[in-house]
Amino acid sequence: MTASVPKIRPLGDTGTLLQWEETPSEQLLHYMIAVKKHLSEQLQCEVVHTYTELLLKKPSPTVTASEIKKLLETVEVETTVRRKLFTIPVCYGRGYGEDLEALALMKQLSVKEFIAMHTAPEYLIYFIGFLPGFLYLDGLHERLVTPRKATPRLKVTSGSVAIGGNHTGIYPQESPGGWHIIGRTPIDLFDVRRQEPSPFKAGDKIRFEAISITTFQKIKRQVENGIYNYNVKVF
Amino acid sequence: MSGAITILQPGIYTTVQDEGRRGYAHLGVPESGAIDKRAMRLGNQLMNNPEGSAVLEITLVGPTIRFESGTHFVLTGSQVTAFLDEVAIDVGETAFAKANQILSIKKIHPGIRTYLCIAGGLQTEKVLNSRSYYAPLTQATVVKNQQITLGKSNYGTSKFTKVRSQKAVTGLKIGVATIPVFRGPEYEALTTAQREELLNTIFSISKNWNRMAIQILEPLDNKLKAIRTSPVLPGTVQLTPSGTQIILCNDCQTTGGYPRILQVSKKGMQLLSQMGAGKSLKWELV
Incomplete structure (x- = not known):
């Protein structure tokens, strides 16, 4: 796929922004990932991307818009990239997801139907931002879209799985949060002791799998003892 | 033997900072690092520390610190009231503390941040390639009774120790x-x-x-x-x-x-x- 030529503009004296006008899509994401790789190698600078923007962070060589445009001509989207599908175990409700029942009631769904709708999709990881290891996921079922809570909670437990607006996500650390909490995963999303603190990459996918409290506790122990292995399929 | 300091009182908001975390923004990790970069860099120059050495960033009211070994240090950034035992210490004045001497850093004024730069730099744990505090990757602030190890001092081994001390004060404009x-x-x-x-x-x-x-x-x-x-x-x-x-x-x-x-x-x-x-x-x- 060839995306349109982005608008290139400085972000003050600390960065350069590339902005695409397209609607976010998996194709655009794959192209942006390829651009990110190419530019970070060619310009030796840190690159951050979101839905339709890519930021080159200084310190980097002083590079002009026309030089960037020239570099964009040599971007190649690899069609053979092996992406990963992670299965994330989640214990829904039962004291781990305090908003689940109220939310199901609001959507006129049984708790079982609600969980089925949340575990059905393969969610696309667009990028990591907000907090260390927080995944921006796409693919939430329309019926589950819910505005954020009017008053955020001061403390959301790490591993909480939540819905806010048309997003679903997992809190990688304990933090304040305004999303509706529907469950919790026992796995660690971000661990600085690992070579790669986050195993997830933009372009990978995840799906949620409902587990019992017993399984939750079993996996939690494996995580604590450093013997948990992610359930990953390459596609 | 390497030197050390002990935090007797942590102050209002005291953190370890260096040049910050580079290369992890794509994982959602903030840059962190000293806010008054100029003050931190000058302090490290005055101490002849390697570039990017870690210092204490002190906010509004400072900590009380005991030196466990003889050490050179300097305060940079905003002006502040500070004493080494009973002797007043000025910002930009390179001083030597003997083992067991106590540095009391009081009220910061007119700015909000003062930096304590110690010869050899603070050797707290590096997390994702930086010593800068940022919870939850590291602890949030220094805590009472925390001991911090110092690196090997290079003080007095280079011409850089002659940086004019007045420059160590970060000025604050009066008015708008x-x-x-x-x-x-x-x-x-x-x-x-x-x-x-x-x-x-x-x-x-x-x-x-x-x-x-x-x-x-x-x-x-x-x-x-x-x-x-x-x-x-x-x-x-x-x-x-x-x-x-x-x-x-x-x-x-x-x-x-x-x-x-x-x-x-x-x-x-x-x-x-x-x-x-x-x-x-x-x-x-x-």
């Missing part, structure tokens, strides 16, 4: 500070009236300021909606739906959903590094 800014990505979305208000108003810093962000007290009249989550940097000025301007600082998140109306220049961020609640500022487009 003019902060150089660039137009942000969503600046064009502002109405003409909003732009005029933005560039002609004297704003002041609210009580809500920290290492993550500085909030401006006076709201702008605002009808701009949230944007699709996009990259942000320290220095990005966001405009919330209620019209509050938020100037992002070193510990800010890597992406955000509020319109980015301005981007403060590096020079502007240096000026803001010592400005606390009630200080006045005016934006000036570069």
Whole structure:
């Protein structure tokens, strides 16, 4: 796929922004990932991307818009990239997801139907931002879209799985949060002791799998003892 | 044997900082690092420390520290009242503390941040290639009875120790500070009236300021909606739906959903590094 030529503009004296006008899509994401790789190698600078923007962070060589445009001509989207599908175990409700029942009631769904709708999709990881290891996921079922809570909670437990607006996500650390909490995963999303603190990459996918409290506790122990292995399929 | 210091009292908000975390923004990890970079760098030069050595960033009211070994040190950044045992210590004055001497750092004034730079640098644990504190990757602040190991001192082995000490004080403008800014990505979305208000108003810093962000007290009249989550940097000025301007600082998140109306220049961020609640500022487009 060839995306349109982005608008290139400085972000003050600390960065350069590339902005695409397209609607976010998996194709655009794959192209942006390829651009990110190419530019970070060619310009030796840190690159951050979101839905339709890519930021080159200084310190980097002083590079002009026309030089960037020239570099964009040599971007190649690899069609053979092996992406990963992670299965994330989640214990829904039962004291781990305090908003689940109220939310199901609001959507006129049984708790079982609600969980089925949340575990059905393969969610696309667009990028990591907000907090260390927080995944921006796409693919939430329309019926589950819910505005954020009017008053955020001061403390959301790490591993909480939540819905806010048309997003679903997992809190990688304990933090304040305004999303509706529907469950919790026992796995660690971000661990600085690992070579790669986050195993997830933009372009990978995840799906949620409902587990019992017993399984939750079993996996939690494996995580604590450093013997948990992610359930990953390459596609 | 390497030296050490012990924190007897932590002060209001004292953290270990260095040049910050580079290369992890794509994982959502903030830059962190010293806010008054100039003060930290000068302090390290005065101590002849390797570039990027870790120092203590002290906010508003400082800690009480015991030196466990004979050590050179210097205070940089804002002026501050400080004593080594009973002897007053000035900012920019290189001093030598003997083992068991106690450094009491009191009230910081007129700025908000002072840096304690010690010969050899602080050797706290590196997390993702930096010693800068940022919870939850590291502890949030130094704590009572914490002992911090020091690196090997190079003090007195180079000409760099002759940096003029007056420079170690970060000045603070009296009255309204003019902060150089660039137009942000969503600046064009502002109405003409909003732009005029933005560039002609004297704003002041609210009580809500920290290492993550500085909030401006006076709201702008605002009808701009949230944007699709996009990259942000320290220095990005966001405009919330209620019209509050938020100037992002070193510990800010890597992406955000509020319109980015301005981007403060590096020079502007240096000026803001010592400005606390009630200080006045005016934006000036570069």
